[in-house]
Amino acid sequence: xxxxTQTPKHLVMGxxxxxxxxxxxxxxxxxxxxxxxxxxxxxxxxxxxSYEKLxxxxxxxxRFSPECPNSSLLNLHLHALQPEDSALYLCASSQDATxxxxxxxxxxxxxxxxxx
Amino acid sequence: xxQVKQNSPSLSVQEGRISILNCDxxxxxxxxxxxxxxxxxEGPTFLISISSIKDKNExxxxxxxxxxxxxxxxxxxxxxxxxxSAVYFCAAPASGTYKYIFGTGTRLxxxx
Numbered sequence: 001x002x003x004x005t006q007t008p009k010h011l012v013m014g015x016x017x018x019x020x021x022x023x024x025x026x027x028x029x030x031x032x033x034x035x036x037x038x039x040x041x042x043x044x045x046x047x048x049x050s051y052e053k054l055x056x057x058x059x060x061x062x063r064f065s066p067e068c069p070n071s072s073l074l075n076l077h078l079h080a081l082q083p084e085d086s087a088l089y090l091c092a093s094s095q096d097a098t099x100x101x102x103x104x105x106x107x108x109x110x111x112x113x114x115x116x
Numbered sequence: 117x118x119q120v121k122q123n124s125p126s127l128s129v130q131e132g133r134i135s136i137l138n139c140d141x142x143x144x145x146x147x148x149x150x151x152x153x154x155x156x157x158e159g160p161t162f163l164i165s166i167s168s169i170k171d172k173n174e175x176x177x178x179x180x181x182x183x184x185x186x187x188x189x190x191x192x193x194x195x196x197x198x199x200x201s202a203v204y205f206c207a208a209p210a211s212g213t214y215k216y217i218f219g220t221g222t223r224l225x226x227x228x
Contacts, residue, residue: 004159031214042205042218043160056215090159094214102148102167103214107159 003027004108006091012114015081021111023074023091032074033105034066035090043090049074050096081115088112119143120208122219130227135193137222139206142187146208151180151191154203154221163204164191196226 035043048056049068065077092105129135152160166173166180179192206219
């Protein structure tokens with residue numbers, strides 16, 4: 001199984017809503033990532049979890065709250081978002097998060113988020 | 117500072133011909149480079165990679181060339197097929213981290 005799955009595929013939410021994005025992988029990977037991608041732009045890293053601990057937060061606003069309940073799951077909790085947060089949110093995983101080794105990241109299909 | 121650059125936002129190629137996608141970088145400390153392919157409404161899919169100690173890596177129709185002195189890499193697709201139409205990103209891990217730095221992408225259109 002070389003798949004990263006994400007739910008939901010599409011999400012529309014108001015600025016006062018609370019919602020969560022979910023990501024799952026069963027490849028035994030110990031590093032998981034959240035990216036945000038706007039149209040015609042490359043993916044931008046938001047968070048990195050390594051061995052279920054948050055290791056990188058790329059100065060993401062607190063209205064985005066990541067959670068890693070176990071080594072296979074990664075959530076992104078959303079609260080009080082702004083319309084400019086509308087984007088494709090991608091989850092990825094890699095074998096580990098060490099910089100010294102080759103580490104291909106496997107991406108999920110993404111959640112298309114629209115904030116009204 | 118854009119450490120990984122793809123200066124051509126789009127490229128059109130006839131089916132059966134060669135597609136050449138280019139990527140330039142400024143950081144000579146990158147250990148390896150990767151190419152990802154992305155269809156609309158899907159996540160990026162890994163295509164091919166190259167270690168910084170090599171100058172060529174080939175996988176079927178896809179070959180990546182690395183010119184370290186020019187800090188330039190290119191992805192060759194031959195023969196190009198309509199199904200290759202997608203956005204292609206080159207990426208490299210930031211030195212000392214596992215954070216990928218992505219180029220801005222090149223949209224390839226293969227014309228039947």
